[in-house]
Amino acid sequence: MNRLKLVLPKPEYKEKLMDYKREFIESGDSMDGTGGLRNAETFEEWYSAFCDNLKEETVRDGLVPATTYLAISIDDGCLIGMVDIRHKLNDYLLNFGGHIGYSVRKSERQQGYATEMLSLALIECVKLNIKKVLVTCDKDNVASAKTIINNGAELENEILEENRITQRYWITLD
Template identity: 40%
Template sequence: MSEQVRLVKPTVTLEQAYVDFYQDWIASGEDIVPWVVSKDPADFEALVKFQTERERGENIPENWVPDSTYWLVSEQDKVIGAVNIRHELNDKLFQSGGHIGYGIRPSERQKGYATKLLALALHKTKELGISKALVVCDATNIGSERTIRNNGGVEDTDFIEEDGNVLKRFWITN
């Protein structure tokens, strides 16, 4: 990672940079992580409003929890990654979602950004009063497991999803 990065809350001032980030994911054909990035940014003001409302606990669907979204942004205002922080855990999140979901755009991987993004996200969880954060990844995602371990992740019991996918679960103490 050659440049400084920071977390910023969703803002309309970064619309073009965010759309470029989103298009990078779409072009890759991969599953988009975290889930909030998969929302179509065509109505950008609505996208930012949606994320702001969720952070305030407004218009949250049943069985969901409030969450905060941040974008990992370079010195040149390029959106490199995103993180979604759940303010609390319900049963589903305790098993298979965790407090923190994050992703780095495909064109910027293997540069150390994920480790930095998770470290910055852990500061945000601490600000929310979360002293121990649960972070999960697919058992096959060696890069994500390394990122979690590099940030102090201590392995807990795996969770096996209905389709047989194995999720590794880690706790990180703030």
């Protein structure tokens, strides 16, 4: 552990963020935990939404306040992954999305980074006074389920949504 640090996005990370987005689009992967980066036309558009979504007073319609972090390699400054912490849950998040979403770029997977990112995100949850954290994943995403379980989660149930099954895990923090 301690290969990564979570940092808040800043304009100086623009190039790294856009490269991260490009890698996900080229590989056809979903971009969980990126605060809507896939749908943003520009970094500036995404960064504006990121700033708005930090606070209840300015959060965009239909969303809950959330903080998106970049998981940066301590060794070389590479953007390894992203993690989004929702400060509270709405009905959809309670059933399908959870408090935390995350992704690791394809070129950095299967090295334990997701487990470390989730562990770091749980530290941030304590700071946000979130004592019981919901993390979800698709049932067929075995790697994500292992990441969640490795951080002390217990499976509560599975929910069928259209043609996919979402597993709902809870992690209790001290």
